[in-house]
Amino acid sequence: MKWHANFATPTYPVKRGRWTMARRLFALFGLVLLVGCQGRDRPVARADGVVVTERELRQALWERYGAATLRELLLWKLAKAKAQERGITVSDxxxxxxxKTRFPPSTPRHLVETELLLEKxxxxxxxxSEGEARRYFEAHREEFERPERIRLRDITLESKENAEAIYQALRLRNGTNFADLARHFSVNPATRQHGGDMGIIAVQDLHPKLQAVVRKLKVGEFSPPVPLDGEWVIVKLEERIPxxxxxxxxxQGQVIASLRRRKAAELKLTLPERWLRQGKVQVLDASLRKSLTFPKGAERR
Incomplete structure (x- = not known):
């Protein structure tokens, strides 16, 4: 976290694959309920003399997808109940x-509502607390500091002779022609078109040789040629930012917002398991009871 970062109310990314699978499970479970309301022995498919009945289809879907869908519905109901206790709602x-913006359009409403309620x-x-924020600040002071920064221009040349010639030309005009000379003679492709402008840089990010040179310059001054990695560099100090x-x-406000955002992200992941662990869940269907997975320590009946 940097002290100047944007600390907005968090949003949480959604994995598309997860919701695609959830849609399929919910659609199949809906088919289970639909089939269960009709004659169970009515054939639903035939192939080469064999028949699949509604009873068989219902049983297979129930066993394969019933537990996962039941878990989703339990969490949806628990999320609504917990939210109601705090006066939290999710509107249509x-x-x-x-x-429209975060989920596939066919995602079941209860899954979307669960996600939004969890976030809120x-x-x-x-x-x-203020004390918690202060402790974080004291332990991470470097996150709230900015090192000395400077604005530099450079003229990079391939030979000492060329560098000395440019340096003398700069001295004749007290460096006022630095940008023009950089455009015409510098071999640095990153800065040449910008008159040698390197932008604002932290002094500590410069090459050690340039650090030593720059620290001796006053704003408006330029250095003699400096040998650097087989080339010769002349730099001009345009601005110094302490x-x-x-x-x-x-x-304080930024630290609190950052820590709160981090806590909220952790809570969003752990709340569902906590609810199932503490919620005295009763699964009345024996087949679902065997296949439904509970978090460790949950009371299940």
Missing amino acids: AEVQNAL LAWAMAEV AERKTFEEV
């Missing part, structure tokens, strides 16, 4: 917007 407009609950439950160290009071 929010669901529709999520379906996690954000509401993620509390960060190192900055933010106080806790200056970044």
